Amino acid sequence: MISRLHLLRYVERTSVLHRADARTKVAALVAMVFAFSFNPGWVSVAIVWATLVLGLLLGRLPAGVIPKPPKALLAAMGVSMTFGLLSGGEPFVTLADNDIGLGGIILQTRLFAVTLGLLGLALLLGWTTKAADLPRAADWLLSPLRRLGIPTDDVIAALTLAVRALPLIADEVATVIAMARTEPKTADGIIGRGMGILATATVASVRRAGEFGTAIESRGMIRIPRTPGSWTGADLVVVAIAATITTGLVLAPS
Amino acid sequence: MEIEFSAAGHVYDVKTPWAARGLHPTDLRIHGGDRVLVTGPNGSGKSTMAWLVSGQIDPSEGSVRVGDGPASASLRSIGFLLQQTRLQILGTTVAAEADRFEMDPRRYELALQSLGFDETILPRKIDEMSLGQQRKVALAGLLARECGVLVLDEPLAGLDKRGIQQLVAAVGALPRSTTVMTITHDVDASAALGSRVISLSEGRVVADDVRKDDDSPT
Numbered sequence: 429m430i431s432r433l434h435l436l437r438y439v440e441r442t443s444v445l446h447r448a449d450a451r452t453k454v455a456a457l458v459a460m461v462f463a464f465s466f467n468p469g470w471v472s473v474a475i476v477w478a479t480l481v482l483g484l485l486l487g488r489l490p491a492g493v494i495p496k497p498p499k500a501l502l503a504a505m506g507v508s509m510t511f512g513l514l515s516g517g518e519p520f521v522t523l524a525d526n527d528i529g530l531g532g533i534i535l536q537t538r539l540f541a542v543t544l545g546l547l548g549l550a551l552l553l554g555w556t557t558k559a560a561d562l563p564r565a566a567d568w569l570l571s572p573l574r575r576l577g578i579p580t581d582d583v584i585a586a587l588t589l590a591v592r593a594l595p596l597i598a599d600e601v602a603t604v605i606a607m608a609r610t611e612p613k614t615a616d617g618i619i620g621r622g623m624g625i626l627a628t629a630t631v632a633s634v635r636r637a638g639e640f641g642t643a644i645e646s647r648g649m650i651r652i653p654r655t656p657g658s659w660t661g662a663d664l665v666v667v668a669i670a671a672t673i674t675t676g677l678v679l680a681p682s
Numbered sequence: 683m684e685i686e687f688s689a690a691g692h693v694y695d696v697k698t699p700w701a702a703r704g705l706h707p708t709d710l711r712i713h714g715g716d717r718v719l720v721t722g723p724n725g726s727g728k729s730t731m732a733w734l735v736s737g738q739i740d741p742s743e744g745s746v747r748v749g750d751g752p753a754s755a756s757l758r759s760i761g762f763l764l765q766q767t768r769l770q771i772l773g774t775t776v777a778a779e780a781d782r783f784e785m786d787p788r789r790y791e792l793a794l795q796s797l798g799f800d801e802t803i804l805p806r807k808i809d810e811m812s813l814g815q816q817r818k819v820a821l822a823g824l825l826a827r828e829c830g831v832l833v834l835d836e837p838l839a840g841l842d843k844r845g846i847q848q849l850v851a852a853v854g855a856l857p858r859s860t861t862v863m864t865i866t867h868d869v870d871a872s873a874a875l876g877s878r879v880i881s882l883s884e885g886r887v888v889a890d891d892v893r894k895d896d897d898s899p900t
């Protein structure tokens with residue numbers, strides 16, 4: 429069975445989150461992730477998840493946007509949870525005369541909660557922002573660096589390419605994997621097959637990148653319009669909310 | 683192997699905001715060993731139908747049976763030549779591709795021969811071959827597999843006249859029990875690959891006829 433992972437998929441809606449400028453949303457995301465990284469306690473994790481729920485509501489997004497986690501991810505989580513349980517550590521509980529250390533598994537759970545929460549915030553940005561607007565937002569965010577003489581254009585060009593190519597590449601890799609699984613037993617075993625999948629996926633991606641490269645060459649270097657869009661009330665709302673959450677993340681007990 | 687669609691339809695990304703219909707619920711029966719053509723304009727649902735038969739996607743409505751069970755239960759008995767052929771060749775050279783068939787590499791070589799290749803093709807790099815050649819290499823892999831069902835999505839695209847003849851002959855030489863579904867834009871050029879023509883338009887079957895020989899232009 430083919431299983432597709434959707435990256436950077438815009439959901440057509442009218443909401444305050446959709447109306448807010450891409451620059452505002454990217455800046456808000458960066459601020460929240462930054463604040464979180466300094467204070468990643470349980471309370472902060474809870475705030476991130478609450479932000480996610482708030483974002484879904486404000487963006488008027490249906491529950492259907494939430495991707496079903498791939499089986500491989502669930503399996504990997506299960507395995508690492510098991511190791512977490514085996515590694516023990518404080519606190520201990522006693523179950524049928526055995527002392528079981530929950531420290532490891534609690535740490536694991538927090539790690540997953542953090543990763544999924546932050547991933548969710550990134551997806552939220554994708555659901556409410558047209559992919560084409562993201563490079564412009566990044567360009568705006570990096571403009572202080574440019575003023576310092578650091579060349580940011582290449583970074584932006586790479587980002588523009590990635591934003592356009594990633595969904596296509598993800599789709600092609602899913603196809604390669606699905607097709608490889610229908611093949612009869614082969615001589616090269618599981619590792620050889622894995623290498624084959626990797627090689628074909630790489631070829632497909634490189635070809636895509638090549639096509640984009642040609643398109644860019646024929647149309648000239650990627651140029652991002654430096655004319656700033658106008659700010660609206662929606663931006664003010666997003667800034668106010670993001671500022672509150674960022675403050676909460678900084679002040680949260682760890 | 684027999685193929686049967688029972689009110690089988692497909693909506694991509696069903697129950698998400700990106701839901702897009704590929705095929706409306708369809709009833710269809712293709713007997714074991716039949717050779718059928720599926721045609722229709724771009725976006726009419728031909729590839730969606732092919733993916734459903736291949737078992738790689740489950741219908742979002744109804745069911746698709748291949749042989750005794752759902753198509754997805756027979757993945758290994760169903761050969762599927764993709765429209766984007768390159769994605770199904772895992773070897774970097776033809777020889778590497780041949781090596782991957784543990785059971786009987788001889789069969790793969792025979793299949794290559796039937797498509798007009800000789801042993802000079804073996805060291806060739808896949809990515810230095812034309813699209814038509816790549817398609818024939820991928821098809822050889824499927825022919826060597828003895829599938830009960832073979833689904834070919836636009837197999838003639840990019841093939842020259844001789845390539846078309848070779849492909850038609852190679853598919854014609856398959857055991858009579860192999861069911862073959864060929865997706866094509868050009869029913870006339872594919873006439874030798876089947877006489878029953880299923881026409882799709884906007885995700886629905888709009889015609890399902892058997893062409894008589896005198897239909898084909900001379």
Ligand SMILES: Nc1ncnc2c1ncn2[C@@H]1O[C@H](COP(=O)(O)OP(=O)(O)OP(=O)(O)O)[C@@H](O)[C@H]1O
Pocket residue numbers: 694695702703704705722723724725726727728729730731765
């Ligand atoms: N992966 C996908 N995700 C969402 N929608 C899709 C996907 N693949 C196809 N569709 C949609 O399903 C419909 C039927 O597409 P399909 O690929 O089956 O057409 P087709 O007849 O094979 O066209 P072509 O002649 O261009 O190959 C189209 O409207 C298309 O946009």
Ligand SMILES: [Mg+2]
Pocket residue numbers: 728729730765835
């Ligand atoms: Mg198609």
